[in-house]
Every structure is written in structure tokens, then in C-alpha cells.
Amino acid sequence: MATGPQPFPTVPPPLAPERPVAWPRRTVRTLSNGLRIVLVESHTIPRISIELIFRSGNAAALHIRPGLAEITAAVVRTGTASRTGPQIEEWLRRMGAELSTSAGADSTAIALSGLAEFAEGLLELADDLARNASFPPEEFERERRQMLEELRIQRTTPAFLAAERLRRVLFGAHPYGIAAPAESDVAAYRREELEQFYREHYVAGDAVLLAVGDFSTDRLLEFIEQRFGAWPAQQPPGLPSAQPPECRGRRVYLVDLPGAVQAQLLVGNRAITRPHPDWLRLAVANAIYGGAFHSRLVMNLREQKGYTYSPRSSVHALREHGYLAIGAAVRNEVVAASLAEIFCEVDRLRALPVAEEELTEIQQYLCGVFALGLATQEGLLNQLATVYLHDLPEEYLETYRERVRAVRRDDVLAAARRYFDSPNMQIVLVGDRTAVAEPAALFGEVEFYDAQGNRTE
Numbered sequence: 001m002a003t004g005p006q007p008f009p010t011v012p013p014p015l016a017p018e019r020p021v022a023w024p025r026r027t028v029r030t031l032s033n034g035l036r037i038v039l040v041e042s043h044t045i046p047r048i049s050i051e052l053i054f055r056s057g058n059a060a061a062l063h064i065r066p067g068l069a070e071i072t073a074a075v076v077r078t079g080t081a082s083r084t085g086p087q088i089e090e091w092l093r094r095m096g097a098e099l100s101t102s103a104g105a106d107s108t109a110i111a112l113s114g115l116a117e118f119a120e121g122l123l124e125l126a127d128d129l130a131r132n133a134s135f136p137p138e139e140f141e142r143e144r145r146q147m148l149e150e151l152r153i154q155r156t157t158p159a160f161l162a163a164e165r166l167r168r169v170l171f172g173a174h175p176y177g178i179a180a181p182a183e184s185d186v187a188a189y190r191r192e193e194l195e196q197f198y199r200e201h202y203v204a205g206d207a208v209l210l211a212v213g214d215f216s217t218d219r220l221l222e223f224i225e226q227r228f229g230a231w232p233a234q235q236p237p238g239l240p241s242a243q244p245p246e247c248r249g250r251r252v253y254l255v256d257l258p259g260a261v262q263a264q265l266l267v268g269n270r271a272i273t274r275p276h277p278d279w280l281r282l283a284v285a286n287a288i289y290g291g292a293f294h295s296r297l298v299m300n301l302r303e304q305k306g307y308t309y310s311p312r313s314s315v316h317a318l319r320e321h322g323y324l325a326i327g328a329a330v331r332n333e334v335v336a337a338s339l340a341e342i343f344c345e346v347d348r349l350r351a352l353p354v355a356e357e358e359l360t361e362i363q364q365y366l367c368g369v370f371a372l373g374l375a376t377q378e379g380l381l382n383q384l385a386t387v388y389l390h391d392l393p394e395e396y397l398e399t400y401r402e403r404v405r406a407v408r409r410d411d412v413l414a415a416a417r418r419y420f421d422s423p424n425m426q427i428v429l430v431g432d433r434t435a436v437a438e439p440a441a442l443f444g445e446v447e448f449y450d451a452q453g454n455r456t457e
């Protein structure tokens with residue numbers, strides 16, 4: 001009987017059966033002032049995660065100044081009418097709790113997590129920050145200086161510059177066209193402007209309060225109704241929004257970074273938002289193309305050609321519009337070859353039905369990633385935030401895997417042809433103009449910009 005080492009199997013073992021998801025109890029209420037409440041009991045660990053989200057972000061702040069929602073969120077956590085910043089930090093340390101505030105294009109969030117026994121205290125702090133922030137002048141100045149430094153660093157970062165330029169190209173005068181403020185905007189911020197945005201947009205009628213954790217729903221809901229029901233029934237102001245431009249034909253936008261030894265490529269077009277009936281069909285098509293590590297784009301540019309380490313495609317769902325983006329960082333000498341392969345894979349996805357085996361693998365991948373995302377309180381909270389910020393059906397999460405598995409080959413082909421708009425994709429290139437302008441011109445008329453976003457000749 002042989003006792004030597006056995007050879008490794010050449011065929012990978014089959015995937016284990018998909019595990020069912022045990023959905024915890026969910027309670028949804030809307031208070032008389034318009035505040036939406038979503039509570040999910042999860043008794044696996046004695047903790048609670050809370051997120052108070054307002055449906056207003058940098059896009060809604062543009063009429064005051066670009067990027068204002070972001071700095072407002074940063075300063076909100078530094079003090080209230082009854083608590084100084086150091087007092088808040090000391091309270092968090094004693095409770096073993098964490099606090100973060102953030103803002104994006106469409107939303108602003110106050111997030112807290114800690115031991116479940118301090119749930120009411122955490123909710124009281126969220127209420128205090130959302131209604132009674134004091135905007136200490138010294139904290140405002142500190143956050144403004146930090147934001148300026150971060151922006152200066154970002155303007156040396158190819159990925160940031162590419163994303164900023166693509167947003168400007170795809171959305172133009174629409175608020176989504178401004179992905180980041182200019183240094184002059186940040187230098188001109190005034191504390192009174194932060195207070196204006198806070199008064200207008202941190203309001204009950206524009207908010208959803210989510211909590212996941214080890215609590216009694218009935219008891220916590222009673223406390224929330226008493227505390228947050230006292231908010232006035234206020235809505236944010238309605239703001240006009242310009243229509244994005246129609247992008248016809250491929251065009252290249254080159255952001256010059258003198259001396260760069262590689263180039264950042266970003267190719268994209270406008271797409272759809274999450275409530276659209278085609279969203280999951282597009283999500284599956286995108287995962288096949290470049291949204292998974294074993295996708296076609298990765299196999300081509302990384303594994304076969306060795307042009308780049310981590311090419312990627314993604315679908316960004318903003319509230320009013322969505323967009324598709326395909327990105328890669330490549331050596332200067334393979335810019336033209338990389339763009340050619342990017343478009344080759346786009347056109348292949350649009351021309352031929354995906355193989356059944358490839359579709360099944362991607363469906364299993366998406367279902368597995370989804371299940372992993374529900375494994376923690378924070379992951380479940382993020383999924384719920386997506387549902388309620390985008391006004392998706394109540395059963396969206398519970399039916400997600402079933403609907404992913406229902407996508408068929410002809411659905412993928414139709415989504416690729418409709419939303420991978422190959423003839424009209426816009427191309428952003430960030431790199432040394434002297435090295436990459438010539439290959440860039442092979443793909444369309446070229447416009448030149450500097451790192452500050454100014455057009456050059």
C-alpha cells in the first residue's frame with residue numbers, strides 16, 4: 001500500500017450547497033413628522049449598530065458651495081449645545097462605543113455602534129448631533145485645513161483625477177458633475193454656510209433611522225418615538241437640477257500629470273439607477289465583464305496580457321442617475337493596447353450570449369458575496385440603507401438571490417447592448433501628456449486638462 005505523498009486534485013471540488021439566510025425580525029414605522037424607522041433584532045452578539053441617514057449630500061449643497069455637506073458632517077460630531085467635542089469622545093470611550101459621520105453625493109450619515117445596554121444613550125447622542133450641533137469655530141477651521149490638505153494630495157492621485165473628470169464629462173452642469181470642491185471653494189467656506197446646510201437638510205422629513213442589534217423592538221421603538229417624534233415635521237428645500245449632456249461618439253479627456261510612468265484609464269457612460277427593472281440584469285452583466293476577480297476583463301488584462309494588476313468595472317447608482325465605469329492603471333507603453341482590449345471585451349459581451357457555465361458561476365459569486373455582506377451588523381445595516389435610500393421594495397433583500405439566479409443569457413445580452421454603450425463611451429486618461437497623448441488620439445478627439453481641472457491647449 002502506497003504511503004507517499006498524494007498528488008493534488010486537478011479538478012476543483014464542487015461548490016457546497018448555498019446556505020439559507022435566516023432573516024431577523026424587521027419592523028418599519030414612519031413617524032408623524034416623516035422620519036422613517038427601521039429596526040432589526042439580531043441577538044447573536046450583545047451589540048447595536050445605528051445609522052441616522054439624511055437624503056441630502058454634496059449634490060444638495062451645491063447651491064451653497066461644492067463639497068459643503070462633507071465638511072458639515074465632519075464638524076457636526078465635534079460638539080453640541082450641551083456637549084463639547086472632548087466630552088463626546090470621553091463618553092464614547094466610557095461606553096466602548098464608536099461614532100462616525102460622513103457625506104456623499106446623495107446622503108449624509110451619523111453612525112454609532114456599541115454595547116446593546118447603551119442603546120438609548122447612543123440614540124440620545126444621535127438625536128443631539130442631528131438637532132443641536134454647535135459648530136465650534138476652532139473645529140471648523142481645523143476641519144477646513146485638513147480638507148485642504150487632503151484635496152491637495154488627491155490632486156496628485158491619478159484615480160481621483162480620473163473619477164473627477166469622468167463625472168464632469170458624464171453629468172456636466174448637473175450637481176453630480178462636481179465630484180470634489182476646488183481648493184478655492186474650501187478656502188472660501190464660512191461657518192455660517194455649514195449651519196445653513198445643517199438647518200435645511202438635517203430634518204425629519206428627509207431622514208431614515210436604522211438600528212440592528214440585540215434589543216427589544218417594542219421597547220426601543222417606544223423610546224425612539226418619544227425622542228425623535230419631537231422633531232418638527234420639516235422637509236428639505238426643493239432644488240433645481242440641470243439635465244446631464246448627451247454624450248455622442250467617443251471622446252478622450254487627458255489629464256496631464258508630468259513625469260507619470262503609468263496612466264490611469266477610466267472609460268464610462270451613463271446608466272440606470274437601482275429601482276430600474278434592469279438593475280440586476282446589468283449587475284450580472286457587469287460582474288461577467290469586470291466586476292468580479294475572475295471576470296473577463298481581469299482574465300484578459302491581468303492574466304493573459306499582464307498589462308495591469310487590478311482592472312475593474314462597476315455600476316454606480318446615484319439617486320437621479322447611474323453610470324458605468326471601467327478602470328485600470330497601466331504602463332504608458334500599453335495604453336493603446338489596454339484600451340483596445342477594454343473595448344474588445346465590451347463588444348464581445350454585446351455581440352455574443354454568455355455561456356451557461358460562466359453565467360452560473362457569476363450568479364453563485366454574486367449570491368455568495370451578498371450572503372457574506374449580511375454576516376455582520378454593519379453589513380446588514382448597509383444593505384438596509386441601500387433599500388430605504390433608494391426606495392426599493394420591502395422584500396428586496398429577501399428575494400435578491402432568487403432574482404439573481406433568475407437572470408438568463410438573453411437578459412445579460414440585452415443589458416450589455418443597452419447599457420454598455422460602446423459607440424458613445426467616454427475615455428478619461430490621467431498621465432504624462434508627452435507619453436500618452438499620441439496613443440490616446442487613436443480612440444477619439446482629445447481634450448487636455450491640468451490637475452486642477454482647467455482645460456489647456
